[in-house]
Amino acid sequence: MPELPEVETVRRGLLPVMEGRRIAQAEARRPDLRWPLPKDMGQRLSGAQVTALRRRSKYILADLDRGETLIIHLGMSGRILIAPPIGDAAQLGSFHHTHAAPGRHDHVIFDMEDGSRITFNDARRFGAMDLVATSEAERHKMLAHLGPEPLGNSFHEDYLAKTLSGRMTPIKSALLDQRVVAGLGNIYVCEALFRAGISPIRKAGRISASRLSALVPVIREVLHEAIEAGGSSLRDYRQTDGDLGYFQHSFQVYGREDQPCLNPGCSGTIQRKIQAGRSTFYCPQCQR
DNA sequence: CTTGGGTCCTGTGCGC
DNA sequence: TGCGCACAGGACCCAA
Numbered sequence: 001m002p003e004l005p006e007v008e009t010v011r012r013g014l015l016p017v018m019e020g021r022r023i024a025q026a027e028a029r030r031p032d033l034r035w036p037l038p039k040d041m042g043q044r045l046s047g048a049q050v051t052a053l054r055r056r057s058k059y060i061l062a063d064l065d066r067g068e069t070l071i072i073h074l075g076m077s078g079r080i081l082i083a084p085p086i087g088d089a090a091q092l093g094s095f096h097h098t099h100a101a102p103g104r105h106d107h108v109i110f111d112m113e114d115g116s117r118i119t120f121n122d123a124r125r126f127g128a129m130d131l132v133a134t135s136e137a138e139r140h141k142m143l144a145h146l147g148p149e150p151l152g153n154s155f156h157e158d159y160l161a162k163t164l165s166g167r168m169t170p171i172k173s174a175l176l177d178q179r180v181v182a183g184l185g186n187i188y189v190c191e192a193l194f195r196a197g198i199s200p201i202r203k204a205g206r207i208s209a210s211r212l213s214a215l216v217p218v219i220r221e222v223l224h225e226a227i228e229a230g231g232s233s234l235r236d237y238r239q240t241d242g243d244l245g246y247f248q249h250s251f252q253v254y255g256r257e258d259q260p261c262l263n264p265g266c267s268g269t270i271q272r273k274i275q276a277g278r279s280t281f282y283c284p285q286c287q288r
Numbered sequence: 289c290t291t292g293g294g295t296c297c298t299g300t301g302c303g304c
Numbered sequence: 305t306g307c308g309c310a311c312a313g314g315a316c317c318c319a320a
Contacts, residue, residue, distance in 0.1 A: 002313055002314090003314090034296075058313090058314080073314085073315095074313090074314090075297095075313095075315085076297090076298095076312070076313065076315095077297085077298075077299085077312085105298085122297095122298095123297080123298050123299065124296085126296070126314060126315080167290080168290080169290075169292090173292090176314090185313050186314085231313085234312075235300075236312085276292065277292085277294085278312095
């Protein structure tokens, strides 16, 4: 579900409600998501102040004044929704998330000191949460092996060429590998490869330096545009206020099987094929 | 070390 | 309407 743009959108939505604010009460309504939650997580979070809300790849990191960091991953279907303080909700409109009784998949609830309620909802439960010492967060199992941020300075042509050198796996699979670059998922890899004119089937180690150098800014461009659009909403994903993202309207290949290629002058048809168990969408005409 | 396949879990949409 | 199957923004784990 959420790739980097969706996670960044969620982080931005949470900023005004969480950063610098205190959690009055936190409750885990089940003992596990993908993995067991820390047994005393609710207790350790209750009363803590969030000093910073960061993002690393597809993870949200909430630093607490007690020297701990809450690590959150949304998995495929995870959502974080904010309900404003009771009393404020009415003037914001009826569509807004409310403090109604928790639903079946509302797994973790944060009641903030100002009365707003933050709910982590995840039907498929591929999401995860852990609470660790802030000094240890980057060494956490979930974060330790992540590659560079695609929007950061250490992701550049030379890095990519060196990392992909000799690799026989398809470029599609390589870009989905979070050790290569951390934050891309199925949608944005398909979209970036289309924009770069690179076939998803091509062996990662067999792409010319000039085409790799074109790929780097294209990846950044797609991610920036998607963040600007509030992410892509296909089914589960929502912004923290419940609104849809709208980058899905800008997809050029994802989900467009059998439809005409949108590249001006190209008469190709978008194909879907399965790579490493995931759907890849691409135009065989203009992606080489 | 690299690579591919299976697996976790629930919901939805489609063809019959 | 009901049923079964395919498929879904992720990523771990294990075998080859």
